[in-house]
Amino acid sequence: MAVRKHIRDLTVRSGEYIGERFVLLKCTDENAPLPPMLPGQFAQLRVDGSKTTFLRRPVSINYVDTSDNEVWFLIQIVGDGSRALARLKSGDSLNALLPLGHGFTMPRGQSDSYLLVGGGVGVAPLLFLGDRIREMGGSPSFLLGARTSEMLLEKDMFRSLGNVYITTEDGTEGERGFVTHHSVWRERRFDMISVCGPSPMMKAVARKACDMDMPCEVSLENMMACGMGACLCCVEKTVRGNVCVCTEGPVFDVKELNW
Amino acid sequence: MADLRTNIGGLELRNPVITASGTFGYGIEFEDVVELHRIGGIVMKGTTYEPRQGNDYPRMAETACGMLNCVGLQNRGVMYFAENIYPRIRKIDSRMIVNVSGSSPEDYARCAAVVDSLDDIPAIELNISCPNVRDGGMAFGVTTEGAASVVRAVRKAYRKTLIVKLSPNVTDIVSIARAVEAEGADSVSLINTLMGTAIDIEKRRRMLSIGTGGLSGPCIKPVALRMVCQVAHAVDIPVIGLGGICSAADAIEFIMAGASAVEIGTANFLDPAVSVKVVDGIDEWLDSHDVASVRDIIGVAE
Numbered sequence: 001m002a003v004r005k006h007i008r009d010l011t012v013r014s015g016e017y018i019g020e021r022f023v024l025l026k027c028t029d030e031n032a033p034l035p036p037m038l039p040g041q042f043a044q045l046r047v048d049g050s051k052t053t054f055l056r057r058p059v060s061i062n063y064v065d066t067s068d069n070e071v072w073f074l075i076q077i078v079g080d081g082s083r084a085l086a087r088l089k090s091g092d093s094l095n096a097l098l099p100l101g102h103g104f105t106m107p108r109g110q111s112d113s114y115l116l117v118g119g120g121v122g123v124a125p126l127l128f129l130g131d132r133i134r135e136m137g138g139s140p141s142f143l144l145g146a147r148t149s150e151m152l153l154e155k156d157m158f159r160s161l162g163n164v165y166i167t168t169e170d171g172t173e174g175e176r177g178f179v180t181h182h183s184v185w186r187e188r189r190f191d192m193i194s195v196c197g198p199s200p201m202m203k204a205v206a207r208k209a210c211d212m213d214m215p216c217e218v219s220l221e222n223m224m225a226c227g228m229g230a231c232l233c234c235v236e237k238t239v240r241g242n243v244c245v246c247t248e249g250p251v252f253d254v255k256e257l258n259w
Numbered sequence: 260m261a262d263l264r265t266n267i268g269g270l271e272l273r274n275p276v277i278t279a280s281g282t283f284g285y286g287i288e289f290e291d292v293v294e295l296h297r298i299g300g301i302v303m304k305g306t307t308y309e310p311r312q313g314n315d316y317p318r319m320a321e322t323a324c325g326m327l328n329c330v331g332l333q334n335r336g337v338m339y340f341a342e343n344i345y346p347r348i349r350k351i352d353s354r355m356i357v358n359v360s361g362s363s364p365e366d367y368a369r370c371a372a373v374v375d376s377l378d379d380i381p382a383i384e385l386n387i388s389c390p391n392v393r394d395g396g397m398a399f400g401v402t403t404e405g406a407a408s409v410v411r412a413v414r415k416a417y418r419k420t421l422i423v424k425l426s427p428n429v430t431d432i433v434s435i436a437r438a439v440e441a442e443g444a445d446s447v448s449l450i451n452t453l454m455g456t457a458i459d460i461e462k463r464r465r466m467l468s469i470g471t472g473g474l475s476g477p478c479i480k481p482v483a484l485r486m487v488c489q490v491a492h493a494v495d496i497p498v499i500g501l502g503g504i505c506s507a508a509d510a511i512e513f514i515m516a517g518a519s520a521v522e523i524g525t526a527n528f529l530d531p532a533v534s535v536k537v538v539d540g541i542d543e544w545l546d547s548h549d550v551a552s553v554r555d556i557i558g559v560a561e
């Protein structure tokens with residue numbers, strides 16, 4: 001489904017640190033209803049407060065609260081751009097180009113069972129996805145992985161939407177190890193596995209899903225300049241040749257990828 | 260409202276603002292956020308006779324006030340363009356210009372001949388200056404003989420407005436501009452990107468898949484402006500200026516340097532609607548300075 005792109009001056013309602021390395025920005029548009037957005041789509045955020053940052057930064061739509069006209073972005077601080085975004089305070093303005101890209105495949109029926117697998121800040125698009133699956137009458141399950149307990153993001157939000165399975169590398173919460181080691185893989189089958197996280201993790205989950213013959217979609221994070229199909233910088237090799245992640249993705253069926 | 264009309268070698272534009280090749284897709288990607296009919300012209304993605312896959316990822320690195328790219332002319336070939344894309348863009352009410360590349364003079368000419376038959380494409384821009392492909396591209400743009408040979412071949416196959424895009428990666432851009440003018444180019448556009456590179460110090464590796472890329476954005480503006488001054492003094496055909504333009508003030512600098520029109524590239528990534536803002540800004544500047552027509556300030560800088 002194609003949705004119209006917009007350039008909006010959003011207003012930050014709150015910017016909340018989660019630990020030291022993550023920030024949750026809740027924004028609204030004070031002048032108009034936010035445009036329709038789909039789970040898996042992203043925004044290109046203009047970074048105003050950084051001398052060293054030139055391009056916009058792609059960030060997933062973490063959550064949309066239609067009744068409150070609010071959109072959330074969950075951001076990990078990795079460099080100057082994300083650090084500048086993390087400094088935004090209530091009342092600040094944030095220029096966003098959104099929504100961009102092509103999101104996750106939604107369930108065809110209420111009974112479709114989805115496992116949403118997120119690693120680190122990769123959980124960001126899964127909250128919105130889980131919420132919309134719930135809204136359609138489905139019951140999503142979540143498998144969340146992190147290095148350590150403190151790096152598990154938005155856990156309580158996920159718990160309000162469905163079953164949450166957890167792995168941590170140091171064993172501080174849930175099962176010890178990587179998401180692919182979790183016992184849920186031995187106990188249940190799913191109609192769809194939707195994944196977002198670091199690329200080694202996505203590849204491991206994709207392999208697992210293929211081995212178990214379950215459909216799997218992953219959300220890629222290739223480096224982007226325009227975010228709208230104009231520059232051809234963000235390409236990924238697929239069975240169809242080089243395609244733009246920003247328009248054909250960021251969500252891909254793993255069968256399309258040359259992994 | 261000042262008179263914004265300008266002429267680029269037999270082709271009239273409603274205003275002097277054109278979007279640059281490789282930075283604005285085919286225009287349609289931007290229709291949700293830009294009123295395309297308000298842009299003077301749109302130079303579409305680089306097009307070759309045969310389809311090309313382009314270079315491997317990563318194709319981009321951010322730099323201070325700019326970026327490097329090594330896209331490498333990924334496109335599905337001119338036949339695909341004519342059959343599948345042209346029908347969708349011909350209705351756009353702006354001057355739709357095809358950016359043509361090739362690996363030999365004959366290859367350029369074959370591609371140009373296909374575009375010549377498309378009624379709603381009034382001009383082509385010959386890219387003899389792409390720094391990101393090994394076969395051809397910039398190789399032609401760096402010598403007077405190479406540049407002349409491509410323009411000679413294309414001029415025979417193409418009857419409409421022929422713009423030639425020059426490379427800044429040369430010792431004497433003026434001699435190349437003169438050479439393409441002598442072969443019948445209607446206009447020259449400059450500059451294409453400047454060759455550069457960037458290194459990831461943690462990985463101890465160059466950031467771009469082919470090692471080098473083309474630098475664009477505000478960081479190249481002073482170099483571009485200097486070259487536009489030089490070329491505008493040396494040739495009689497209209498000059499189209501580009502390189503780092505982000506605002507109306509930037510555009511007016513290029514016009515005063517001698518450009519009859521300007522192109523906006525990388526700035527489209529920062530603000531997809533920048534081109535229309537530049538049009539409005541030029542108009543306001545002219546009105547507030549009591550200048551009746553944009554043509555009155557072309558080349559006025561002393």
Ligand SMILES: Cc1cc2nc3c(=O)[nH]c(=O)nc-3n(C[C@H](O)[C@H](O)[C@H](O)COP(=O)(O)OP(=O)(O)OC[C@H]3O[C@@H](n4cnc5c(N)ncnc54)[C@H](O)[C@@H]3O)c2cc1C
Nearest residue numbers: 058059060074075076078079080081082124221222223250
């Ligand atoms: C479609 C998409 C959705 C994304 N969603 C989110 C999200 O919801 N939350 C979030 O925190 N991050 C997300 N990212 C990643 C985010 O865009 C980068 O972390 C950010 O651009 C880094 O900018 P910076 O200036 O802070 O770091 P920089 O100084 O630019 O880079 C710091 C490090 O991050 C790496 N990096 C830079 N750009 C990217 C990129 N586009 N993708 C991956 N790594 C990059 C660099 O290679 C470098 O190692 C997403 C990326 C894409 C493409």
Ligand SMILES: Cc1cc2nc3c(=O)[nH]c(=O)nc-3n(C[C@H](O)[C@H](O)[C@H](O)COP(=O)(O)O)c2cc1C
Nearest residue numbers: 231279280281305328386451475476502503524525
């Ligand atoms: C991602 C990217 C792709 C480009 N592709 C082309 C191309 O296909 N053909 C071409 O003639 N120039 C291409 N260019 C060069 C631009 O058209 C322009 O000459 C250059 O970027 C300088 O202008 P700017 O600083 O305004 O971007 C490309 C530039 C960028 C950034």
Ligand code: FES
Nearest residue numbers: 227229231232246
């Ligand atoms: S980021 Fe420009 S085409 Fe995808």
